[in-house]
Amino acid sequence: MLIREAVADDWPRIWPFWHRIVAGAETYAWEPSTSEEDARGLWMAPGKRVYVAEDATGAVVGSAYVAPNYGGPAGRIANAGFMVDPDHTGRGIGRRLAEHVLDAARAAGYRGMVFNAVVETNPAVGLWTSLGFRTLGTVPEAFEHPRHGLVGLHIMYRAL
Numbered sequence: 254m255l256i257r258e259a260v261a262d263d264w265p266r267i268w269p270f271w272h273r274i275v276a277g278a279e280t281y282a283w284e285p286s287t288s289e290e291d292a293r294g295l296w297m298a299p300g301k302r303v304y305v306a307e308d309a310t311g312a313v314v315g316s317a318y319v320a321p322n323y324g325g326p327a328g329r330i331a332n333a334g335f336m337v338d339p340d341h342t343g344r345g346i347g348r349r350l351a352e353h354v355l356d357a358a359r360a361a362g363y364r365g366m367v368f369n370a371v372v373e374t375n376p377a378v379g380l381w382t383s384l385g386f387r388t389l390g391t392v393p394e395a396f397e398h399p400r401h402g403l404v405g406l407h408i409m410y411r412a413l
Contacts, residue, residue: 254346256353259303259316264293266313267305270338271296278399280377282370282406296334302361304353306337306346314341317350319358322367331363331413335377347377351384359413371407372396378407386411 259267268289275292278285283295296318297303306315315337322332333354337346358366366386371378373391386409394403 254309254314254349255307256304256349257307259297259305261297263303263305263313263316264297267296267316267336268292270340271316271336273339274336278397280372280375282372282396302357304350304357306350308341314338314344315346315350317354319354319361319363319366321363322369329362329364331358331361331366332369333358333366347380348384351380355384355413363413365410365412368407368409370396371409372398373405373407374398374401378409381409381411384411 271292272289275281275283275287276285287295296316301318301320303318304316305313308314315335317333317335319331319333321328322330335347335350337350355366368381368386371381389408389410391405391407393405395406396404398404
């Protein structure tokens, strides 16, 4: 698998799984009906370093970004987002993307990384924990999950 910085031409290969994941309303606190134009603005915004994971055939099977979570004197705390095409889960792509982004954030001078809204039923919670993230707190019943009803949103952090 190749992980590289995304270019503008990658968006049409990211959008199908981005849309599928967000429309499923199970793991992201973004509006499920987000338009493609707005989605591109959220994922590929200026100031974000965006990466794609390509399989051996060159297909984009995942994407991630890293960006400052705060500004000013707190600007050295990163935020990140990760998506793996649901047709390619369970192959270690999320872990590889996460390790790559953590290394990139560290190399860029970030001191830590925070996730502001991790749905507590998201299977990725186990991945984040295994990579050294800890839950700082949970906002109870903050997310309307389509199968589990009201569930919490974790705030997760790890030092870099």
